[in-house]
Amino acid sequence: MQARVVHKPARNAVFEWIKGASTSKKRRSQGPVSGRVTSRTPPTDDQWKAAKAAFKDKLIKQRQAQAWESFVQDLRARAQIFVRPELVGAQGTTM
Numbered sequence: 575m576q577a578r579v580v581h582k583p584a585r586n587a588v589f590e591w592i593k594g595a596s597t598s599k600k601r602r603s604q605g606p607v608s609g610r611v612t613s614r615t616p617p618t619d620d621q622w623k624a625a626k627a628a629f630k631d632k633l634i635k636q637r638q639a640q641a642w643e644s645f646v647q648d649l650r651a652r653a654q655i656f657v658r659p660e661l662v663g664a665q666g667t668t669m
Contacts, residue, residue, distance in 0.1 A: 617625070
């Protein structure tokens with residue numbers, strides 16, 4: 575999974591060029607929207623410092639989830655199932 579950062583001013587600018595479009599979820603078009611980025615404004619140092627901890631936390635959580643998924647997939651690949659007939663009841667009998 576890849577993280578995507580969209581700053582509100584950039585997101586709002588995209589909808590400004592669409593006549594009558596709104597950033598409100600209620601009024602947003604349900605169909606595909608195409609557009610062109612005409613400019614980009616990087617965050618200021620203060621904005622970046624304010625958001626840095628959240629980005630790091632999100633990245634760490636993503637990496638932990640990937641490591642866990644890899645661990646579980648490896649366990650599944652190496653799993654072996656043994657059936658011991660003496661412990662399994664005969665067909666048609668109930669306990």
